[in-house]
Amino acid sequence: MVNVYGPNNAMKKRIVWDKLMGFLATNEGEYVLFGDFNKVREETEGFRSIFHEDEANVFNTFISNSGLLDIPLGGRRFTWVNKSFSKMIRVDRVLVSPNVLNIFADLKLTTLARGLSDHLPIILQDLKNNFGPTPFKCFDSWCLYEEFNGLVKDAADEIMGCRTATYHDKMMHVKSKIKSWIKEKKGNEQLKKKVILARINAIEQLIESGVETEVERNERKDLIQELDTSNRIEDLDIIQNVELNGMRGKLKIFSLFVETKQE
Known part of the structure; x- marks a missing residue:
């Protein structure tokens, strides 16, 4: 599982994508990449925001060349808003190796209520899992x-x-x-x-x-x-x-x- 936080600078984003691609290529296993990638894949993933097509193409190329799948997001369309709520973007996502979906066939990615953060929490879960009752603890x-x-x-x-x-x-x-x-x-x-x-x-x-x-x-x-x-x-x-x-x-x-x- 790889936690990702993408930088704002376009050139630094390319460096991150290259490092991630190299890491995945040299380490065997099934991967789940999750976090704030700080980049949209297409224009519809932003609202009242500037869309940079070249940066989106670089990001999409990284996903394609790494053989990763983008888990569809259920619930709300966007995962980040600014303070005035005048700008909204989907920057948070989960990318997985194809075989992950063979292991967990019922993976669902869903937004939760925002609360106090400027990001919507997103939850990835296998709907078939049941972990049993919660043990008693005194808090x-x-x-x-x-x-x-x-x-x-x-x-x-x-x-x-x-x-x-x-x-x-x-x-x-x-x-x-x-x-x-x-x-x-x-x-x-x-x-x-x-x-x-x-x-x-x-x-x-x-x-x-x-x-x-x-x-x-x-x-x-x-x-x-x-x-x-x-x-x-x-x-x-x-x-x-x-x-x-x-x-x-x-x-x-x-x-x-x-x-x-x-x-």
């Missing part, structure tokens, strides 16, 4: 909720007086109470976030079509600020989850980082 962020300490204390008081209950029984009782509480809590938050993201997405589609009003633009700004507040606890959970997982992943990921110096 530090739960302590930020005022009711959490009282919940744990009440659950412990309910079971501690039971003389026949083992230590395992007591812990399982507290755990079940926490799981029920956090499931409801997260469910309510996700529902609220889903409503916010849906509204932001609807407004952005109006902007893409050029029929938005100033009221809707201001509403989008307010919703993004509200989304920022909603995302803070979720970000803490993600950080802790990464720390807990560490290097235990079974998938070996090979990353090629191409660095270019700024002139």
Whole structure:
């Protein structure tokens, strides 16, 4: 798996494409190249942006000569917008070796809600995969909720007086109470976030079509600020989850980082 971030300069882009092509040619295996390539393949992948046909031809030649396939993007048309939302481009994509589609026949590339970034997140998934239930973990962020300490204390008081209950029984009782509480809590938050993201997405589609009003633009700004507040606890959970997982992943990921110096 090769994570790519394409430079802005046209000449430096050519250097990156050449290095990537050389890397693929000299290292056997099946490849997934993903990231911000900072280049469109055709004029329809940009909105109110300048299309450079020569640069697009160079990029398309690199993809063709490397034998890579461009996974079609589902969902939204563009993956990047500027701050004023007056310019939109599809710069994020996933390129794969042909045999990858023989291994994962149901690969789908889809945009997710933008949130706070100027890029739309994109997700590549094999729809047939099922990784089973998520194991129970206690996250530090739960302590930020005022009711959490009282919940744990009440659950412990309910079971501690039971003389026949083992230590395992007591812990399982507290755990079940926490799981029920956090499931409801997260469910309510996700529902609220889903409503916010849906509204932001609807407004952005109006902007893409050029029929938005100033009221809707201001509403989008307010919703993004509200989304920022909603995302803070979720970000803490993600950080802790990464720390807990560490290097235990079974998938070996090979990353090629191409660095270019700024002139």
